[in-house]
Amino acid sequence: MRIREDRVEQLVLLLYDIEGYTSYCDFHTSRREFKSVIDLTKMVVNGCNGIITDFGGRPYNFTGDGYLSAFPQSHSEAALDAALEIQRLSKELKGKENFPKKDLYLRAALHKGECPLVKFDGNENYTPIGRTPSKLERIEGCARPGEIFASESVIEPVKGKYHLEKIIGLYLKSITNQNLIYKVHGKKG
Secondary structure, eight states: OOEEEEEEEEEEEEEEEEETHHHHHHHHHHTTOHHHHHHHHHHHHHHHHHHHHHTTOEEEEEETTEEEEEEETTOHHHHHHHHHHHHHHHHHHHTSTTSOSSOOEEEEEEEEEEEEEEEETTOOSOEEOSHHHHHHHHHHHHSOTTOEEEEHHHHGGGGGGEEEEEETTOOOTTOSSOOOEEEEEEEOO
């Protein structure tokens, strides 16, 4: 595929994942209950899209059970607040009658850095590529259901505004520059 209209931006990337989604989909699609899968996906993605845009972010793409969005480089606080609001939404959705009783949780990760944005032939949307989204995926993979992990690059400008826990001894596969990772517990005040 040929890359066209590419550019590079400094971004705060937010990735959230629906933990338990694959099992949920397997169960319902094996019974040809596609509406259940569609309804759940739309409920989560539409809710999260609203939060992301309300906080000044741009939703990018949903693949499998993960959703990637981006915020301008100077918007670490907005991105963290959006992640916390997505966690709140997750708890709110669990109380709804049409939300599955099965253990479905959202987990999230944030990382900031230089990010090439490209359009591939046949695709109208930009796709973030390179080191920043790759590292973000590694960070997200270490978070447990219901947790928010953020790299030092996201936390540094807003450190005093959040309840944080340093994650010690976390190894990110295939990442040579291991950054400090924080678990975000909430916003102060």
